Amino acid sequence: MILDCAVIGGGPAGLNATLVLGRSRRKTILFDDNKPRNAVVSASHGFITRDGTDPQEFKRMAHAEISKYPDVRIEKQRVHRINKENNLFQVETENGEVYSAKKIILATGFKEVLPDIPRVKEFYGKSLFSCPFCDGWELRDRPLAVITNDPRGLHMAKMVSNWTNDLIIFTNGNKLFSLEEQALLQSYGIRINEKKIATFIGEDGMLHNIQLEDGTTVLREGGFITAEWKQAASFGSTLQYTLNEHGGIETDSWQRTNTEGVFACGDTRMAGPSQLIIAAAEGSMAAMSVNAALIEEKFNQDKQHA
Ligand SMILES: Cc1cc2nc3c(=O)[nH]c(=O)nc-3n(C[C@H](O)[C@H](O)[C@H](O)COP(=O)(O)OP(=O)(O)OC[C@H]3O[C@@H](n4cnc5c(N)ncnc54)[C@H](O)[C@@H]3O)c2cc1C
Structure with missing residues (x-):
């Protein structure tokens, strides 16, 4: 047939x-x-x-x-x-x-090819996502992260700021933004952390902290990744x-x-x-x-x- x-x-x-x-x-x-x-x-x-x-x-x-x-x-x-x-x-x-x-x-x-960060897959789909229009509502008003290693991070951060006032962009060891972009983000209260991420900490896929390679931890309850x-x-x-x-x-x-x-x-x-x-x-x-x-x-x- x-x-x-x-x-x-x-x-x-x-x-x-x-x-x-x-x-x-x-x-x-x-x-x-x-x-x-x-x-x-x-x-x-x-x-x-x-x-x-x-x-x-x-x-x-x-x-x-x-x-x-x-x-x-x-x-x-x-x-x-x-x-x-x-x-x-x-x-x-x-x-x-x-x-x-x-x-x-x-x-x-x-x-999606997720960034090579230990435990990322445990959190992806539960408290870390890729599309704020799909999952921003569920994460609204929480301390959030944008995890990115490319210029799409700027656009993503602008989008995610619609759902929270407490936002940090983690560039995982990369320098991504011009001085002008940094000033723009700062003027909207969006912080940038350029340290390398060691791992994610939390339970049952729910993020509690992001641990950096220098040993410090940053409280974050969810976020978005530019995969x-x-x-x-x-x-x-x-x-x-x-x-x-x-x-x-x-x-x-x-x-x-x-x-x-x-x-x-x-x-x-x-x-x-x-x-x-x-x-x-x-x-x-x-x-x-x-x-x-x-x-x-x-x-x-x-x-x-x-
Ligand atoms: C974490 C996450 C959360 C999301 N949340 C939302 C949300 O809340 N709302 C929303 O609207 N969107 C959401 N999305 C996006 C949404 O999942 C996609 O946009 C949507 O699934 C795309 O549909 P599709 O049919 O094009 O592809 P898919 O849904 O990926 O379907 C493709 C299908 O083709 C099959 N396939 C592939 N190759 C072959 C082959 N060679 N032979 C036979 N079968 C094959 C796959 O197995 C799969 O079943 C989310 C995505 C992710 C990753």
Whole structure:
């Protein structure tokens, strides 16, 4: 059987794409190995009607909704390779199964690379986060940290200052800011600590103190990290799509990549704010775009037959 579409990645982007394809009667398989970047959190915020929902519960509800549509199927396995042959895509899973599809939606997300500081992973997702719009409310009015080793720290600190008046930027041994930037931050009561961080101290993921390499500790109850991003999966060597300056898959506003038949949505685009509702909206757009392309192709073929 030739699928209309293979959706790779079952976070909110891929799930919403699959829902819209199912409702469009498109033979679709969603492949997902269920390792999303928000696996570390037990509640996600900012998605209307789903504020505070556990991401795994979100996924369970999405699967239940999608399973109402007979043309779609969910395969809980990782896609290993995708090749394009004569306008058809061959999708190979890690189990060695091969599926043929007319269109591909890439919704594989990205992974964070956290700074190499002892115990950081114990706190990430519980009291240290990456997006103040997602988790700032829960940390409001507490003594907070911005942990950064790149210039994005300035922007992050300005954002986080919306939720607390007690903010310290930890540059972990780096000199990041110009004199002008330092003066600006100081004028808003935001302090800078350039010492190297030895470790994080706290219990059950809740931060109490940041310990510095000189032995001093600084009371902090949470914060935000400017982590590095890398693709969770890459099919670029065979699909030949273009990447943007952040390493995200470039698309137009219809989620089309520059490779005919390949669409991308959600975090894998690395093109601005990263949130569940934005990923889901892009998934919906990608599915509509796939559908529109298939309909155009059908009408063009019918015209030739007439
Ligand atoms: C700590 C933290 C807290 C967050 N809190 C919030 C919040 O409160 N509110 C909010 O809106 N956003 C939050 N986010 C951001 C949110 O998680 C992402 O924006 C969102 O998950 C992106 O959705 P996506 O579908 O693009 O990717 P993902 O959710 O990452 O899903 C990608 C899926 O594709 C799968 N996959 C990858 N490669 C393959 C492959 N080769 N084959 C098969 N499957 C594959 C992965 O396993 C994963 O299941 C948070 C992120 C983090 C890290």
